[in-house]
Amino acid sequence: MLHNTLIYIGSLTITVWGVGHLLATHPVVVGFGPVSTENRRIITMEWILEGLTLCFIGVLATTMVSDGPVIWACAAMLVIMAVVSAATGARTSVGPMRACPFVKASVAILFAVGNLVR
Numbered sequence: 172m173l174h175n176t177l178i179y180i181g182s183l184t185i186t187v188w189g190v191g192h193l194l195a196t197h198p199v200v201v202g203f204g205p206v207s208t209e210n211r212r213i214i215t216m217e218w219i220l221e222g223l224t225l226c227f228i229g230v231l232a233t234t235m236v237s238d239g240p241v242i243w244a245c246a247a248m249l250v251i252m253a254v255v256s257a258a259t260g261a262r263t264s265v266g267p268m269r270a271c272p273f274v275k276a277s278v279a280i281l282f283a284v285g286n287l288v289r
Contacts, residue, residue: 188271
């Protein structure tokens, strides 16, 4: 019971964070100011892909809640993404970017603890 609850909470959290990422794509791209068309496309692509990746991890963990190795893989990917976020976006003055590593790491912890309390 606790196993499922922790993984579902983590899944919902990271999926909502991913949707928020997708919804913020346009304002973020516009916030860069005048950049070349190629750079605008690259920024847009990266924001969309990170949002989709977060949603995918959330949905995958929800559908594979009883498959321990998949949950560990989701947790590992979130830790990797948290490290990259901590080294890049979290070093900006943008509040949600600064929170991103903590959200990802927190969900990874929920997944790990959920896996351990089977």
